[in-house]
Amino acid sequence: MKLTRVTLLLATVSCLSLEAASAAETADHRRGPPPAAFEACSGKASGDSCTVSFGDRTINGTCKTLPQDDRLVCMPDHAPPGPPPDRDLPER
Secondary structure, three states, X not given: OHHHHHHXXXXXXXXXXXXXXXXXXXXXXXXOOOHHHHHOOXXXXXXXXXXXXXXXXXXXXXXEEOOOOOOEEEEEXXXXXXXXXXXXXXXX
């Protein structure tokens, strides 16, 4: 009986670990600019103007290099402001 409980406990922990890893991987894929923002700068140089279309919206921007991987991406000219620098972000 003890072996069955231990096996069940290990199986539950394994499933929860896999679920957490899968959720983290999915969250990582949603971060960063969408593929269209990279495509808008294909064949362009840093500083060139670009336009990205998202459904019925068109955003004008400038091609800039991402610091983490040196790829060019179309960054909006009028990006929304981030949180104030002295404000703590909520924990997830």
